Amino acid sequence: MVRAMEKYLRPGVKGTPFCPGCGHGILMGLILRAIDELKIDMNEMVFVSGIGCAAWIPSPHYDGDTLHTLHGRALAFATGVKIFNPELCVMVISGDGDLSSIGGNHLIHAARRNIDLKVICANNMIYGMTGGQVASTTPKGSTTSTTQEGNPYRPFDLCKLVEAAGGTYVARYSVTQPISLIGSIKKALLHVGFSFIDVLSPCPTQYGRRNRIDRPEDMIQDLIHRCILEEEAQSLTEEERAERIITGEFSSWEK
Ligand SMILES: Cc1ncc(C[n+]2csc(CCOP(=O)(O)OP(=O)(O)O)c2C)c(N)n1
Numbered sequence: 001m002v003r004a005m006e007k008y009l010r011p012g013v014k015g016t017p018f019c020p021g022c023g024h025g026i027l028m029g030l031i032l033r034a035i036d037e038l039k040i041d042m043n044e045m046v047f048v049s050g051i052g053c054a055a056w057i058p059s060p061h062y063d064g065d066t067l068h069t070l071h072g073r074a075l076a077f078a079t080g081v082k083i084f085n086p087e088l089c090v091m092v093i094s095g096d097g098d099l100s101s102i103g104g105n106h107l108i109h110a111a112r113r114n115i116d117l118k119v120i121c122a123n124n125m126i127y128g129m130t131g132g133q134v135a136s137t138t139p140k141g142s143t144t145s146t147t148q149e150g151n152p153y154r155p156f157d158l159c160k161l162v163e164a165a166g167g168t169y170v171a172r173y174s175v176t177q178p179i180s181l182i183g184s185i186k187k188a189l190l191h192v193g194f195s196f197i198d199v200l201s202p203c204p205t206q207y208g209r210r211n212r213i214d215r216p217e218d219m220i221q222d223l224i225h226r227c228i229l230e231e232e233a234q235s236l237t238e239e240e241r242a243e244r245i246i247t248g249e250f251s252s253w254e255k
């Protein structure tokens with residue numbers, strides 16, 4: 001097997017912090033493939049993350065400049081980096097909790113200002129690292145460590161939120177759609193403006209086992225089944241559609 005992406009990994013970093021079946025490791029590789037296909041020099045990039053399992057994707061793994069910052073504040077740090085040196089390609093990689101719960105206000109305002117940041121949200125629909133607490137992205141009815149009788153609230157649709165706030169490249173893909181996702185990351189890298197990709201990433205440890213999707217492969221199968229394109233959704237009944245996750249590009253324009 002050719003380990004083509006290994007050249008992007010920081011020497012000396014051993015092992016992985018991710019649990020078996022976690023989608024974050026897949027995403028870690030797909031981001032590198034997008035960078036590799038565009039032949040972007042890692043010296044021109046800065047990766048910024050907050051706190052959480054997803055925040056470990058760039059740091060310490062990527063062999064480039066990485067800023068592992070405070071919970072919820074990745075976008076504030078990234079804004080500072082971009083303002084200090086606009087030549088840099090600044091990519092934020094963090095979790096759904098980090099970016100849209102504690103960091104939700106930074107998210108809508110960075111989008112509103114259309115700051116040229118490439119934001120990859122690793123969305124496992126839960127606070128993974130801290131023990132499986134409910135997040136602003138947790139589906140209604142889901143069991144978490146803090147909603148043992150089911151989450152009573154509807155989740156954010158992060159793409160709609162960012163699009164309404166002013167983000168100019170907005171897309172959603174799952175780690176089970178690797179080719180489309182690599183293509184989307186490449187578009188975000190080339191887009192000048194606030195780019196946001198909501199990446200669905202399975203968390204068997206904290207989400208799956210509490211919601212009767214017990215095995216990692218069942219979570220992957222579940223995502224493969226549920227993720228569809230808007231065009232495919234049109235032929236479904238309201239009930240069938242409610243179970244699905246609409247993926248694709250929702251917004252791609254210059255401001
Ligand atoms: C100010 C502050 N509040 C709370 C925490 C605890 N905390 C660390 S990570 C995290 C949630 C992470 O969830 P997410 O961003 O979705 O990442 P995941 O682990 O699911 O990949 C929380 C609540 C913290 N570190 N700092």
Ligand SMILES: [Mg+2]
Binds near residue numbers: 052095096128
């Ligand atoms: Mg999460």
